[in-house]
Amino acid sequence: MTAGGLPPYYFRVKENGAIVFRVDAENRQQRLELDQIATVNVNNGQVKPQGTTELTEADRQAIENWMAARQATLAARELDEIDRAIDTLNLTAHWAQSRATDAQLEAVTDRLLMAMHDLRTVLVRKRADRVLDD
Known part of the structure; x- marks a missing residue:
């Protein structure tokens, strides 16, 4: 969690994965900013960094954790359907x-x-x- 109680990452879900944002609440303007860092595909496990962004180990771990949780959610939904x-x-x-x-x-x-x-x-x-x- 960030200082404001916000998570360090936000995942905007899309049809086959998500767009990953790093949450920045500690900037000079005291505004919440979402910096896009990657796009992920849960179907094939592909992670594409945004532009020239270099993903940190923490970024990669957060993305892997989200992908595992998302795949479990989708599997549970499929059985429910x-x-x-x-x-x-x-x-x-x-x-x-x-x-x-x-x-x-x-x-x-x-x-x-x-x-x-x-x-x-x-x-x-x-x-x-x-x-x-x-």
Whole structure:
């Protein structure tokens, strides 16, 4: 933490990573400044220093720690989204059985069947691969 209780780095999240800023609250104007020092990609682990910036060991360690935490967060979110998809499938089955009109079913049946067939095919293939590997 900096003297003002602020963290030494700020990570502006973007789709595949973040832009990394060093937080400067100890300047002459007593203003909070964010100095961009790097761009990181969590998908491939790439860290690109900004311009001529030389990253310190502390910078690199902070970035590595953030990337590990971010990857864990994204993995947890991914599983949560799958759990939600399972709930949605169950709710969809209940809707189709109890409330859907013929016109509503006609509008979605083919797309649902194709998506479920695709998912089932992938799941069965993956399960077979796991059984063969054991």
